[in-house]
Amino acid sequence: MNLGIVTSYIIAGVIILGIVMMNFRVQNSGAELTLSQMNRQYVTDIADMLNDDLSNMGYNVNDVTRNPETGDIRVMDCAQVNRIRFFRNLCETDEECADETRIPERIEWRLLTEDEISTTNPNQRTLQRTVTVLDEENNVVSEDISDINIGVTTFDVQYYETVGSNTNITGLGCGSNVPSVRQLKVTLEVQSRERIAHRASDEGRFIRSVWEKRFTPTNLQLQNN
Amino acid sequence: MIGFSEVLQTMAAMLIFSMILINANYMIQRNSTMQIEGELEQEVISLGQEIIEEARAKSFDIITQHKMPPTIIPGGFTHSSLFPTEEEQELRKRSDFTAFEDYHNWSEIITTPHGDFSIGVEVYYVDDENNFAKVETQTTFKKIDVTVKSEFLRGGDEPRTYQLEFIRNYYAE
Numbered sequence: 132m133n134l135g136i137v138t139s140y141i142i143a144g145v146i147i148l149g150i151v152m153m154n155f156r157v158q159n160s161g162a163e164l165t166l167s168q169m170n171r172q173y174v175t176d177i178a179d180m181l182n183d184d185l186s187n188m189g190y191n192v193n194d195v196t197r198n199p200e201t202g203d204i205r206v207m208d209c210a211q212v213n214r215i216r217f218f219r220n221l222c223e224t225d226e227e228c229a230d231e232t233r234i235p236e237r238i239e240w241r242l243l244t245e246d247e248i249s250t251t252n253p254n255q256r257t258l259q260r261t262v263t264v265l266d267e268e269n270n271v272v273s274e275d276i277s278d279i280n281i282g283v284t285t286f287d288v289q290y291y292e293t294v295g296s297n298t299n300i301t302g303l304g305c306g307s308n309v310p311s312v313r314q315l316k317v318t319l320e321v322q323s324r325e326r327i328a329h330r331a332s333d334e335g336r337f338i339r340s341v342w343e344k345r346f347t348p349t350n351l352q353l354q355n356n
Numbered sequence: 357m358i359g360f361s362e363v364l365q366t367m368a369a370m371l372i373f374s375m376i377l378i379n380a381n382y383m384i385q386r387n388s389t390m391q392i393e394g395e396l397e398q399e400v401i402s403l404g405q406e407i408i409e410e411a412r413a414k415s416f417d418i419i420t421q422h423k424m425p426p427t428i429i430p431g432g433f434t435h436s437s438l439f440p441t442e443e444e445q446e447l448r449k450r451s452d453f454t455a456f457e458d459y460h461n462w463s464e465i466i467t468t469p470h471g472d473f474s475i476g477v478e479v480y481y482v483d484d485e486n487n488f489a490k491v492e493t494q495t496t497f498k499k500i501d502v503t504v505k506s507e508f509l510r511g512g513d514e515p516r517t518y519q520l521e522f523i524r525n526y527y528a529e
Binding site for chain 2: 135136138139142143146149150153156157160161163164167168171174175178186293294295296314318340341342343344345346347348349352
């Protein structure tokens with residue numbers, strides 16, 4: 132038997148194994164980058180909506196949103212960790228903007244923490260945005276519910292009594308006005324549906340993208356404690 | 357004994373494989389860098405925006421805070437020489453700020469899920485008739501420059517500087 136050919140076969144085998152491993156790593160790296168960019172796009176989409184909603188909270192035509200019964204400023208009426216609800220009155224057409232009797236809409240963002248939505252990633256939950264139109268007696272006239280099922284795993288809102296403070300306030304409830312809040316911080320995390328493993332024996336990990344921002348809505352600064 | 361031609365072929369195969377491996381490693385490294393940089397740059401933008409939004413929620417000038425506007429506009433506004441110095445800012449906290457110019461010379465390290473980010477702020481008057489150039493005297497326009505840096509976002513040896521700007525008009529309040 133020719134020793135040269137045997138040695139060549141052994142080396143060729145090692146090289147082929149190396150190429151297979153390298154292909155696995157390149158494939159994983161590409162998949163990781165793709166999932167990461169998809170997650171980031173999802174985060175950007177949700178962040179765009181939050182930037183529009185939260186920054187404009189309390190906006191009303193020529194005024195701040197008010198309680199129709201008492202006339203007091205009413206911007207936010209629910210301030211929980213996974214749930215925030217506030218009023219705003221944005222107009223789109225000239226006719227709408229000229230109508231000072233328009234009743235503000237109530238916007239709610241809420242993470243449905245109980246229900247799992249994915250069989251592959253148990254951390255994923257539905258982020259729900261609800262726009263409710265109320266009449267002057269606070270009865271629901273119409274409700275528009277949008278379920279966001281694009282891999283949200285965390286929607287955490289922290290509330291601050293002072294702008295720029297590092298100490299958040301807890302224990303705020305729902306249903307009544309929350310006049311003490313001046314600033315809020317939203318943390319949003321999106322995870323991929325599938326795991327990416329670095330080795331064949333590895334269980335793998337979910338690819339995640341985190342977004343965090345403090346909001347200082349102008350109308351929250353107008354409230355009295 | 358191994359034939360000379362087999363040795364040559366083996367060496368050539370290993371050389372080609374090494375080159376492919378180097379390229380593949382470079383690509384994987386590039387992918388990881390892009391992934392991390394994208395995530396951190398998203399945080400940089402959020403931090404810059406949050407400082408600008410926070411400053412916008414404050415009074416245009418300390419003079420106009422909870423008071424009637426000054427009789428002379430813009431001459432009645434705070435002169436830029438009276439804006440806080442770096443030494444004064446070392447003794448103040450972010451939560452103490454009440455007016456737009458209070459953010460001048462303020463710097464802080466903000467800790468986030470993506471690590472520590474260094475923030476620096478400059479506030480100054482700008483001239484709307486001269487391409488919004490920086491001026492020392494009072495005008496009805498103030499500009500805020502927020503610079504954000506991270507140890508993990510580097511351009512060469514130094515951390516890369518990201519700058520976000522906003523021009524505020526007193527009459528657009």
